[in-house]
Amino acid sequence: xxxxxxxxxxxxxxxxxxxxxxxxxxxxxxxxxxxxxxxxxxxxxxxxxxxxxxxxxxxxxxxxxxxxxxxxxxxxxxxxxxxxxxxxxxxxxxxxxxxxxxxxxxxxxxxxxxxxxxxxxxxxxxxxxxxxxxxxxxxxxxxxxxxxxxxxxxxxxxxxxxxxxxxxxxxxxxxxxxxxxxxxxxxxxxxxxxxxxxxxxxxxxxxxxxxxxxxxxxxxxxxxxxxxxxxxxxxxxxxxxxxxxxxxxxxxxxxxxxxxxxxxxxxxxxxxxxxxxxxxxxxxxxxxxxxxxxxxxxxxxxxxxxxxxxxxxxxxxxxxxxxxxxxxxxxxxxxxxxxxxxxxxxxxxxxxxxxxxxxxxxxxxxxxxxxxxxxxxxxxxxxxxxxxxxxxxxxxxxxxxxxxxxxxxxxxxxxxxxxxxxxxxxxxxxxxxxxxxxxxxxxxx
Ligand code: ATP
Ligand code: MG
Numbered sequence: 001x002x003x004x005x006x007x008x009x010x011x012x013x014x015x016x017x018x019x020x021x022x023x024x025x026x027x028x029x030x031x032x033x034x035x036x037x038x039x040x041x042x043x044x045x046x047x048x049x050x051x052x053x054x055x056x057x058x059x060x061x062x063x064x065x066x067x068x069x070x071x072x073x074x075x076x077x078x079x080x081x082x083x084x085x086x087x088x089x090x091x092x093x094x095x096x097x098x099x100x101x102x103x104x105x106x107x108x109x110x111x112x113x114x115x116x117x118x119x120x121x122x123x124x125x126x127x128x129x130x131x132x133x134x135x136x137x138x139x140x141x142x143x144x145x146x147x148x149x150x151x152x153x154x155x156x157x158x159x160x161x162x163x164x165x166x167x168x169x170x171x172x173x174x175x176x177x178x179x180x181x182x183x184x185x186x187x188x189x190x191x192x193x194x195x196x197x198x199x200x201x202x203x204x205x206x207x208x209x210x211x212x213x214x215x216x217x218x219x220x221x222x223x224x225x226x227x228x229x230x231x232x233x234x235x236x237x238x239x240x241x242x243x244x245x246x247x248x249x250x251x252x253x254x255x256x257x258x259x260x261x262x263x264x265x266x267x268x269x270x271x272x273x274x275x276x277x278x279x280x281x282x283x284x285x286x287x288x289x290x291x292x293x294x295x296x297x298x299x300x301x302x303x304x305x306x307x308x309x310x311x312x313x314x315x316x317x318x319x320x321x322x323x324x325x326x327x328x329x330x331x332x333x334x335x336x337x338x339x340x341x342x343x344x345x346x347x348x349x350x351x352x353x354x355x356x357x358x359x360x361x362x363x364x365x366x367x368x369x370x371x372x373x374x375x376x377x378x379x380x381x382x383x384x385x386x387x388x389x390x391x392x393x394x395x396x397x398x399x400x401x402x403x404x405x406x407x408x409x410x411x412x413x414x415x416x417x418x419x420x421x422x423x424x425x426x427x428x429x430x431x432x433x434x435x436x437x438x439x440x441x442x443x444x445x
Contacts, residue, residue: 001124001125001127001132002122002123002124002125003118003123003125004123005032005035005036005118005120005123005125006035007027007035007118007120008044008078010075010076010078010080011027011044011046011078011080011120012120012121014046014059014073014080014082015027015046015119015120015121016121017058017059018046018048018050018058019121021050021054021058023048023049023050023054024048024049024102024119025046025047025048025050025082025119026046026047026048026102026117026118026119026126027044027045027046027117027118027119027120028045028046028047028102028105028106028109028116028117028118029045029109029114029115029116030043030045030114031043031044031045032116032117032118032125033113033114033116033131033135036116036132036135037135037166042079043078043079043080043081044078044079044080044081045080045081045082045083046080046081046082046083047082047083047084047085047102047105047117048082048083048084048085049084049085049101050084051069051084051098052064052069052071052084052098055069055071055082055084056071059071059073059082061073062082065081068083068086069083069084069098070082070083071083084098084100085098085099085100085101085102085104085105086098086100086104086105086108087099087100087101087104087105088100088108102117102126103126103128105117106126106128106129106143107128107129107143107144108143109143110142110143110148110152110155110158110159111131111134111140111141111142111143111148111155111158111159111162111174112129112130112131112134112139112141112142112143113131113134113135113139113140113141113162113168114131114143115127115128115129115131115143116129116131116132129143129144134171138166138167138168138169139168139169139170139171140159140162140163140166140168140169140170140171140174141170141171141173141174142155142171142173142174142177146173146174146176146177147177148177149174149177149178149180149181150177150180150181150184153181153182153184153185153187153188154188154192154196156177156178156181156182156184156185156216156218157185157188157193157196157197157200157213157218158196159174159178159212160178160196160200160209160210160212160213160216160218161196161199161200161203161209163205163208163209163212164199164200164201164203164204164205164206164208164209164210165199165200165203165204165205165209166205167204167205167208170212175212175216178212178216178218179215179216179217182216182217182218182220182221183217183221185218185221185222186221190299190300190301191301193221193222193300194300194301194302197222197300198256200213201249201256201259201260201263202254202255202256202259204254206246206249206250206259207246207247207249207250210246210249210250210263211246214227214230214242214246222300223264223267223296223300225267225292225296226242226245226263226264226267227242228241228242228267228270228271229241229242229244229245229266229267229269229270230242232269232270232273232280233279233280234279234280234356235276235278235279235280235281236278236356237355237356237357238356238357239355239356239357241266241269241270244266244355244356245262245263245264245265245266245267245355246263247354247355248262248263248265248266248348248351248352248354248355249262249263249351250351250355251350251351251354251355251361252347252348252350252351253347253351256306257306257309257310257313257344258313258344258347258348258351260293260297260302260306260310261293261309261310261313261314261317261344261348262348262351262352262355264289264292264293264296264297264310264314265286265289265313265314265317265348265352266282266285266289267289267292267293267296268282268285268286268287268288268289268290268291268292269282269285269288269289271288271292272284272285272288285318286314286315286316286317286318287315289314289317290311290312290314290315293307293310293311293314294307294311297310297311309341309344312337312341313337313341313344313345313348316333316336316337316345317345317348317349317352319333319336319345319349320365321333321365321366321368321369322364322365322368323364323365323367323368324368325365325368325369325372327372327375327376328419328420328421329372330369330372330373330376331376331379331381331383331419331422332383332419333345333369334373334376334381334382334383335382335383335384335415335419338382339382342373343373346366346369346370349366350362350366353366379422381422381425383415383418383419384415385411385412385415387418387425388411388414388415388418388425388430389425389426389427389430390414390427390430390431392407392408392411394427394431395407395410395411395431395434398431399431399434399435399438401438406443409443410434410437410438410443413433413434413437414430414433414434417430417433418430
C-alpha cells in the first residue's frame with residue numbers, strides 16, 4: 001500500500017543516504033503508529049539491511065547504542081535510532097542475529113500497531129500483520145502470536161500502557177495472555193516497571209490501563225498493597241477502596257506526582273479498617289497511606305523529590321475546610337504544607353470528591369479555601385517559625401531564658417498566635433506575648 005506520511009525531512013534524508021549506498025531503510029515501529037494516528041512522534045527508528053560497521057561509515061557521527069547493533073543519530077531535537085534488520089526468530093531467549101529482512105524484523109515486534117514499516121521515498125507501507133486495520137479498529141493485538149507476552153513480559157505492561165495512552169482496546173486473546181503470564185512480571189526490573197507505570201498513569205486514559213492491570217493480575221506484581229482494597233466497601237461512597245483509588249487517579253490533573261498521590265491516597269485504608277456504627281471506618285488512614293506510599297514508591301525506585309511530594313500530599317489529604325472556616329485555618333494549612341503544595345492538595349481533594357461520587361469537584365468548603373488563599377497571597381508568608389519577626393536567639397537574649405525545649409515551645413505558641421492574627425508578627429509584640437506566657441507559668445521546662 002502506498003501512503004504519503006508526514007515524515008520529517010531529516011529522517012527522509014537519512015533513508016535517502018542509505019538508498020544511495022544500495023541499502024534499504026525503513027521508518028519502523030512507534031513513529032509510524034503515531035504519525036498514522038496524527039500524533040507527533042518523539043523519536044524515530046530506522047531499520048536497515050546495512051550492518052553496524054556500514055552504518056558507522058555512512059554516518060560517522062552515529063553513536064553505538066545498546067546491544068543490538070543500534071546506532072543513534074541526533075539531528076537537532078530529533079533522535080533517530082538506526083538498527084540492522086533483526087533475523088532471530090521470536091523466542092524467549094533470542095540470540096540476536098543480523099542479516100534478516102524487513103519482514104523478519106517486523107515479526108519480532110510486540111503489537112501489530114507497532115509492526116509496520118514505511119519507506120518514505122517510495123511511500124510504501126509494509127504491513128504483514130494488518131497493523132493498519134488494528135489501528136483503525138483501535139485494537140492492541142500481539143504480532144503473530146500471543147506467545148509474544150510470554151517471551152517478554154514487559155510487553156504485558158506495554159499493552160496496558162498503550163491502552164491508556166491511545167484509548168485502544170486490548171484484543172481478547174492478547175488480554176488472556178496478559179493474565180496468563182502476569183506472574184512473569186517478577187523477572188522484570190523495578191525500574192522498567194516504574195517507567196511503564198509512569199507512562200500509563202500520565203496518559204489520557206489512566207483508569208482503563210489501571211483496570212487492565214487489576215483484572216489481569218499484573219498489579220499484584222507492581223503494587224500489591226493496592227489490591228487489598230478490592231471488594232472493600234465504603235459506607236459513604238459508591239465504589240470500593242481500590243476502585244476509588246483508581247478513579248481518583250483518573251480524575252486528578254495530569255502530572256506525575258498528582259497522579260501517584262491520587263492512586264495511593266487511600267492505599268492504607270484496608271489496614272486501618274474497623275467496624276463503626278455506620279459500617280467500615282478507616283481511622284488515621286491518611287497517615288497509614290502516606291507511610292505505605294513511601295515504601296511503595298521507594299520499592300519502585302522513584303526519586304526522593306517525587307516521593308516526598310507524594311507522601312506529603314497523601315499525609316494531608318484529609319484536611320478539613322468548611323464554608324464557615326475562619327481564614328486562619330487556611331494559614332494553618334499553608335503552615336503545614338507550604339504554598340508550593342497547597343494548590344496540589346486542592347487538586348487532590350477535587351479528585352477525591354469526584355471519585356467519591358460527588359457531581360462537583362469543588363464543594364462549598366473548598367470554594368471558601370480557594371477564596372481565602374486569594375486573600376492571603378498579599379501576606380506573602382509561609383506561616384512557619386522562620387517567618388516570625390523574632391528568633392529563638394532573641395527569646396534567649398531578651399527574656400533571659402536558657403536554650404532548650406522551652407524556646408521551641410514558645411516559638412510554636414507565637415506562631416499559633418500569628419496564624420490567628422498576622423498583625424501580631426512584630427518583634428516587640430511577640431516578646432511581650434512570650435513574657436506573658438512565662439509569667440503565666442503554664443510553661444514548664
Ligand atoms: P514509546 O516511544 O511511546 O515508548 P514505542 O512503541 O515507540 O513507544 P519504543 O520503546 O520507542 O516504543 O520502541 C520502538 C519500537 O520497538 C516499538 O514500536 C516496537 O515495534 C519495538 N519494541 C519496543 N519494545 C519492544 C518489546 N519489548 N518487544 C518487542 N518489540 C518492542
Ligand atoms: Mg518510540
